[in-house]
Amino acid sequence: MNRLDALFKKKQKNILSLFFTAGYPDLQSTAEIIRAAEEAGADMIEAGMPFSDPVADGKTIQHSSEEALKNGINMNLYFEQVREGGKSIQQPVLFMGYFNQVLQYGPEKFCHACNDAGIDGFIIPDLPPDIFIREYRDIFHGAGLRSVFLITPDTTEERIHQLDDLATGFLYMVSSRSITGSRESFDASQEEYFKRVSSMNLKNPLIAGFGISNHATFATACQYAAGAIAGSGYIKALEKSRDIRVTTREFVTSLLSPEHI
Amino acid sequence: MNKVTGEVDNNGFYGRFGGAYIPEMMYPNLKELENRYREITDSREFREEFTGLLRDYVGRPSPLYRAGRLSDYYNTNIFLKREDLNHTGAHKINNTVGQIILARHLGKKRIIAETGAGQHGVATATVCALTGTECVVYMGALDVARQQPNVERMKMLGATVVPVHSGNKTLKDATNEALRDWISNPCDTHYIIGSIVGPHPYPDIVTRFQSVISEEIKAQLEQHNGNPLPDAVIACVGGGSNAAGAFFHYLQHPEVELIAVEAAGHGVDSGESAATIALGRPGVLHGCLSVVMQDADGQITEPYSVSAGLDYPGIGPLFAHLHQKGRVNFQHATDREAMDAAFLLTQLEGIIPALESAHALAFLEKRKFTPDQTVVINLSGRGDKDMEAYLKYIKEHNGGKSHQ
Numbered sequence: 001m002n003r004l005d006a007l008f009k010k011k012q013k014n015i016l017s018l019f020f021t022a023g024y025p026d027l028q029s030t031a032e033i034i035r036a037a038e039e040a041g042a043d044m045i046e047a048g049m050p051f052s053d054p055v056a057d058g059k060t061i062q063h064s065s066e067e068a069l070k071n072g073i074n075m076n077l078y079f080e081q082v083r084e085g086g087k088s089i090q091q092p093v094l095f096m097g098y099f100n101q102v103l104q105y106g107p108e109k110f111c112h113a114c115n116d117a118g119i120d121g122f123i124i125p126d127l128p129p130d131i132f133i134r135e136y137r138d139i140f141h142g143a144g145l146r147s148v149f150l151i152t153p154d155t156t157e158e159r160i161h162q163l164d165d166l167a168t169g170f171l172y173m174v175s176s177r178s179i180t181g182s183r184e185s186f187d188a189s190q191e192e193y194f195k196r197v198s199s200m201n202l203k204n205p206l207i208a209g210f211g212i213s214n215h216a217t218f219a220t221a222c223q224y225a226a227g228a229i230a231g232s233g234y235i236k237a238l239e240k241s242r243d244i245r246v247t248t249r250e251f252v253t254s255l256l257s258p259e260h261i
Numbered sequence: 262m263n264k265v266t267g268e269v270d271n272n273g274f275y276g277r278f279g280g281a282y283i284p285e286m287m288y289p290n291l292k293e294l295e296n297r298y299r300e301i302t303d304s305r306e307f308r309e310e311f312t313g314l315l316r317d318y319v320g321r322p323s324p325l326y327r328a329g330r331l332s333d334y335y336n337t338n339i340f341l342k343r344e345d346l347n348h349t350g351a352h353k354i355n356n357t358v359g360q361i362i363l364a365r366h367l368g369k370k371r372i373i374a375e376t377g378a379g380q381h382g383v384a385t386a387t388v389c390a391l392t393g394t395e396c397v398v399y400m401g402a403l404d405v406a407r408q409q410p411n412v413e414r415m416k417m418l419g420a421t422v423v424p425v426h427s428g429n430k431t432l433k434d435a436t437n438e439a440l441r442d443w444i445s446n447p448c449d450t451h452y453i454i455g456s457i458v459g460p461h462p463y464p465d466i467v468t469r470f471q472s473v474i475s476e477e478i479k480a481q482l483e484q485h486n487g488n489p490l491p492d493a494v495i496a497c498v499g500g501g502s503n504a505a506g507a508f509f510h511y512l513q514h515p516e517v518e519l520i521a522v523e524a525a526g527h528g529v530d531s532g533e534s535a536a537t538i539a540l541g542r543p544g545v546l547h548g549c550l551s552v553v554m555q556d557a558d559g560q561i562t563e564p565y566s567v568s569a570g571l572d573y574p575g576i577g578p579l580f581a582h583l584h585q586k587g588r589v590n591f592q593h594a595t596d597r598e599a600m601d602a603a604f605l606l607t608q609l610e611g612i613i614p615a616l617e618s619a620h621a622l623a624f625l626e627k628r629k630f631t632p633d634q635t636v637v638i639n640l641s642g643r644g645d646k647d648m649e650a651y652l653k654y655i656k657e658h659n660g661g662k663s664h665q
Contacts, residue, residue: 051559051560052428052560052561053428053433053437053546053547053561054437055284055437055440055441055444055547055548056284056286056441056444057441058441062427066427066428069560074558075558075559098545099282099545100544100545100546100553100555100559100561101558101559101560102559103543103544103545103559104544104555104557104558104559105558105559125284125285126282126283126284126545126548127282128280128281128282128283128285128288130272131280131282149285150284150285150286151285152285152286152288152289154286154288154289154447155285155288155289156289159288174285174286177286177444177445177446177447177448178286178444178445179286179441179444179445
């Protein structure tokens with residue numbers, strides 16, 4: 001069974017997904033991060049393949065991407081490392097990256113490599129739904145990969161329903177009009193938006209992302225969504241880390257429990 | 262055979278190239294633009310204001326000048342389309358005038374732009390001053406350092422210039438940062454892209470605004486020669502906006518050869534080049550599928566050219582299409598060839614061209630046109646901004662060649 005399907009079957013609330021940049025802080029960190037995330041209690045893992053021109057990302061992920069590329073990460077290494085880290089865990093692992101990398105790798109070959117590495121689904125923010133439907137849906141869905149689409153506070157209700165029909169994994173509920181990056185709290189209009197979308201009776205689970213960096217933001221998002229994704233906050237923690245396992249455990253604990261600083 | 266046009270299809274593509282490969286955060290903004298730009302820019306009110314400003318503020322039509330001594334030198338008939346005489350010194354302002362009016366119709370109060378050499382930044386800051394609009398220009402930190410006079414011009418015009426420190430700190434990175442700003446400020450902000458790149462509908466918008474160049478060339482050549490069609494039109498190409506403008510109304514006349522000259526930097530095979538068509542392959546950069554310079558993994562590679570305006574690792578999707586269809590003949594010129602061409606024009610005609618435009622002029626060394634042929638070269642900008650580079654070249658090469 002696809003591990004993403006299995007996860008949503010088992011758990012409908014407080015799902016924590018961790019995003020990290022493959023090849024950062026060190027070229028060989030990927031497998032260790034995946035195992036540490038599992039051990040720390042993350043429910044889902046998004047392995048980011050860095051891109052030279054990440055237009056949807058803020059400073060933290062721009063920096064980790066740049067460093068990872070300097071470290072020498074590439075697509076083949078990425079798949080090798082994800083296979084190595086993800087082979088014995090129950091948590092779903094997702095590919096996250098920009099479309100040009102997939103296009104150059106070759107969409108069919110990309111799907112095979114994902115299958116081979118045990119990747120359960122993909123998030124490709126700059127592959128828009130109309131082009132996905134026209135050219136790539138059959139290839140990706142045919143390979144059993146679960147698709148994830150982004151929605152934002154400005155996505156119309158009609159379009160949210162279209163994206164919901166199209167997605168086979170979950171809907172990535174982008175918390176604000178912004179690029180990726182940490183925030184301390186959500187304001188009333190963001191909560192209003194979470195609430196509005198959560199009451200739409202969508203077939204896919206909602207997972208919130210962008211600005212999830214502490215217990216307050218995680219808990220607020222989880223009131224309305226099935227779970228939330230932490231990325232930039234986690235990468236910042238890794239940046240200063242001396243021990244990936246310890247850092248990951250501390251970071252996950254800080255999101256899940258209110259007492260933790 | 263299908264006629265090649267410069268028109269974009271209903272999905273935002275030119276053949277297989279173009280489209281809007283954008284994250285969802287950008288979708289509402291682009292959709293609004295896509296839904297409304299045709300209706301706005303085709304309206305009589307818009308047309309009147311646009312042509313009025315191009316005439317009275319920019320100084321259009323720009324002259325089509327028969328360069329007598331240059332023609333004698335090459336033993337053919339050479340006309341220069343004098344975009345260098347436009348207000349702010351280049352063709353860039355044709356687009357910014359159009360887009361600032363478009364932005365007002367869309368109800369946008371804040372303008373952002375990217376710039377490389379600073380020409381598009383200055384042209385954007387200029388129309389923002391003209392209309393009293395807030396203006397933020399993103400510019401690679403390296404370009405800020407090497408194009409200081411244009412940075413000062415933008416500031417004097419009231420723009421905020423934001424140095425971009427990511428990547429190679431040049432035009433590509435400035436464009437990324439402008440896109441990020443737009444994602445974060447979708448409601449009040451219009452992004453004025455400077456070239457025919459970016460997601461649909463930008464390539465079409467900029468092409469339309471620049472197409473005034475070839476519209477004028479046709480009428481002016483008819484007056485000079487009794488025939489609107491030259492044998493060839495030559496333009497330099499980075500992203501491709503001046504070339505698109507100079508070629509647009511000739512696309513449907515296959516008897517007119519269209520020659521686009523890319524910047525080869527130190528040579529196409531030197532590893533330091535910006536000749537995208539020569540070195541790139543299909544890929545997605547800045548929201549559109551076109552030809553881009555990239556490695557095997559799809560990471561975008563850094564271009565190089567002495568000319569900051571051509572120093573871009575992509576090209577407009579229209580040109581990727583026209584190349585594939587064989588409608589445009591792609592050539593390239595090195596830094597050195599462009600420099601020599603700039604000095605030749607200066608000495609024979611008393612016109613100091615922009616380094617970008619000098620790449621188009623350099624093609625005259627590579628092809629012998631006959632005495633009865635007519636060649637139009639789009640002189641996209643003036644060389645004031647390039648004085649430092651020219652002075653350096655004089656120092657290094659003993660004063661350049663003399664053509665007296």
